[in-house]
Amino acid sequence: MTALPEPVRRLAIAAPRRPLTIADYVALDEDDQFHAELQEGALVMTPSPEPEHNLIGLELAVQVRAQLPPELIAVPDVDIDLQLEPADGPATVRRPDLVVVRQIELDRRKSEGGVLRASNVVVVVEIVSPGSRRMDYHTKRDEYADAGIPHYWIIDSTAPMSLLALSLTEELGYVDNGEVTGTFTTTSPCPLTIELDKLG
Template sequence: MTALPEPRRLLTIKDWLALHEDYQFRLELQEGSLTMAPSPEPEHMLAGLDLGSQVRDQLPPDLVAVPEVDINLELAGEDEPATVRRPDLVLVRRSELQRRKSEGGILRASGVVAVIEIVSPGSRRMDYKVKRVDYADAGIPHYWIIDLDSPVSLLPLSLTEELGYVDNGEVTGTYTTTSPCPLTIRLDQLG
């Protein structure tokens, strides 16, 4: 097991890349500080798998659905305290995957078109408040929040230049959109 760095200074993206994750919890980096969350519950993981399956088959060739992957939000320079998030699912441009494969590192927010977070009991405030601001600041065009409490709901947020994310109203049952591409998600089939 790799030892966690001592909290003597804020971590940069280079520091993050030097960490090797073999922990029993999820790590993210928020303005240079490591944050930890417990591993998701089975229902959360099943909902994520179901969501990924539904979305994957509908994506155009230039987009890919990637579950639980680190994203450099690019909110700071290379040598400044970084912010790295690990959303439940991201829709990313295929060209960004190719860039990462050839250059190394992690995916960058500039290649992400949508981030989807599934709310956990301990993540509600983080998902609805903190990450909403972070993803908007990173310029990610779409942020969707899925709440598994009955009835399962999705809150689709779209980025505007003037207002940040605009709340498009919570949806239950079936969610249909044309942006970032045509998609239909059966929320009642998650988990």
């Protein structure tokens, strides 16, 4: 039997023997080798992203941040409580590659602690990694829609670099107009232009 890597073993020992709440998740130790999320109270661990993945996210954050109005902030690689259950229920926490969040949510988190809440996230971005395609295109798509996040962007770094922008509707959940390569433009949540070829 293969032993668990030490960081995973430490987290597994620290986690309660029941579905985790948001408070349980916040109390867990950080780790820089593994990427931890919660899916309906279950701790999900994946290896930390490759440097190329992080460079795409960094360039995207630079492009987005320069175009946002003062009330919106771009934050890379941050935990989001999707608020799919009451605070004492089995939590779902995702760590997208980038979020655009209202400044008031950063102010709330700074004063109250915890993690950012989906109710004030306006855009969530996932960069597809080897092994994350199904999770990004299906599972997280459903979760982010259920959380009421208005915009979900999926960036696929397979050449040519593409962006699939999904917008939330009341009747159909997320809808899209197909993948875009080259230059992506939108007017929601504010006017934005993303030069995809410069991402990586």
